[in-house]
Amino acid sequence: MDLLKKRIQSDGLVLNDSLLKVDSFLNQQIDPVLMMKMGEEFARRFQGEPITKILTIEASGIAVSVMAGLVLKVPVVFARKKKSVTITEDIYYTKVYSFTKQESNDIIVSKQFVQEDDKVLIIDDFLANGEAAAGLANIVHQANATVIGIGIVIEKSFQPGARKLTQAGYRVESLARIGSFSNGQVNFL
Amino acid sequence: MDLLKKRIQSDGLVLNDSLLKVDSFLNQQIDPVLMMKMGEEFARRFQGEPITKILTIEASGIAVSVMAGLVLKVPVVFARKKKSVTITEDIYYTKVYSFTKQESNDIIVSKQFVQEDDKVLIIDDFLANGEAAAGLANIVHQANATVIGIGIVIEKSFQPGARKLTQAGYRVESLARIGSFSNGQVNFL
Numbered sequence: 001m002d003l004l005k006k007r008i009q010s011d012g013l014v015l016n017d018s019l020l021k022v023d024s025f026l027n028q029q030i031d032p033v034l035m036m037k038m039g040e041e042f043a044r045r046f047q048g049e050p051i052t053k054i055l056t057i058e059a060s061g062i063a064v065s066v067m068a069g070l071v072l073k074v075p076v077v078f079a080r081k082k083k084s085v086t087i088t089e090d091i092y093y094t095k096v097y098s099f100t101k102q103e104s105n106d107i108i109v110s111k112q113f114v115q116e117d118d119k120v121l122i123i124d125d126f127l128a129n130g131e132a133a134a135g136l137a138n139i140v141h142q143a144n145a146t147v148i149g150i151g152i153v154i155e156k157s158f159q160p161g162a163r164k165l166t167q168a169g170y171r172v173e174s175l176a177r178i179g180s181f182s183n184g185q186v187n188f189l
Numbered sequence: 190m191d192l193l194k195k196r197i198q199s200d201g202l203v204l205n206d207s208l209l210k211v212d213s214f215l216n217q218q219i220d221p222v223l224m225m226k227m228g229e230e231f232a233r234r235f236q237g238e239p240i241t242k243i244l245t246i247e248a249s250g251i252a253v254s255v256m257a258g259l260v261l262k263v264p265v266v267f268a269r270k271k272k273s274v275t276i277t278e279d280i281y282y283t284k285v286y287s288f289t290k291q292e293s294n295d296i297i298v299s300k301q302f303v304q305e306d307d308k309v310l311i312i313d314d315f316l317a318n319g320e321a322a323a324g325l326a327n328i329v330h331q332a333n334a335t336v337i338g339i340g341i342v343i344e345k346s347f348q349p350g351a352r353k354l355t356q357a358g359y360r361v362e363s364l365a366r367i368g369s370f371s372n373g374q375v376n377f378l
């Protein structure tokens with residue numbers, strides 16, 4: 001998606017050879033117009049699929065997901081991150097490790113919001129090692145629901161997440177695919 | 190806002206005489222169409238104001254804020270909650286106490302995203318004791334920026350937040366104002 005790639009090139013900050021900061025339009029400040037364009041693009045890519053629900057994770061996945069949900073006319077559910085969780089009958093949970101933050105979080109979703117007949121589009125802001133997306137897919141499977149696909153805003157294709165998810169049989173659609181960072185520049189695939 | 194009040198009456202769950210659960214359309218599952226209508230309503234109420242930015246707080250404030258931002262054509266900034274924060278030169282932070290959760294969080298915003306010339310509309314999902322909204326206003330003041338007003342989805346008018354904020358000189362616009370809960374029912378003002 002050219003609009004997003006241009007925005008990454010103009011406003012993204014390459015911190016080192018694996019980290020990109022996009023705080024100015026995605027991760028702390030949000031550009032609602034860009035979110036809407038990205039929501040429309042996810043809807044276009046998954047057109048014709050019988051999606052009943054979008055599942056994302058707080059906080060940075062919410063804005064783009066709610067735009068995609070508006071276009072696709074389906075509700076959005078966001079998983080919450082907790083340091084630790086008291087396991088009860090009424091929640092699905094799974095552990096997700098963040099390589100960036102070097103910490104584990106439990107992610108939880110109330111069981112009532114993912115049902116067996118749901119066809120779920122998973123959306124997240126970044127795909128690196130694939131831990132968050134795999135965790136969300138795990139929750140969908142716990143509910144005996146179906147994963148239609150995984151929509152990602154920024155894929156760091158030089159990290160193993162996209163390959164792992166594709167090999168596991170998921171359709172992954174990323175709006176920007178980064179092959180490498182070099183000299184502070186972003187090189188798209 | 191009638192659409193919201195009806196939704197609260199049909200889908201809200203009164204937990205006790207001060208707690209309302211609206212997980213099915215606002216706090217974990219999000220209805221994007223309702224979010225858009227509420228975003229439009231905030232834009233209508235603050236029409237003519239020179240708003241340059243919306244400030245909200247993760248996670249439940251993001252969806253409605255990004256819709257209001259889309260209509261008003263301004264960026265949305267969300268404050269992050271942290272259990273504790275390492276104070277650095279480049280962030281604004283303030284402490285916010287949640288009576289519901291009986292815990293304090295630090296909320297933080299990067300200084301670059303609230304500038305002195307910003308005219309800020311604060312948006313949040315609930316207003317009870319006013320701690321979160323006052324914390325966001327505090328951050329705007331730290332930046333020497335201006336608070337245009339405070340937009341709230343659900344105001345629990347029987348708690349002191351709305352009165353405190355109004356007495357402090359802020360314009361508070363709440364889409365639904367709850368006078369009391371009785372016998373599991375919601376009584377609007």
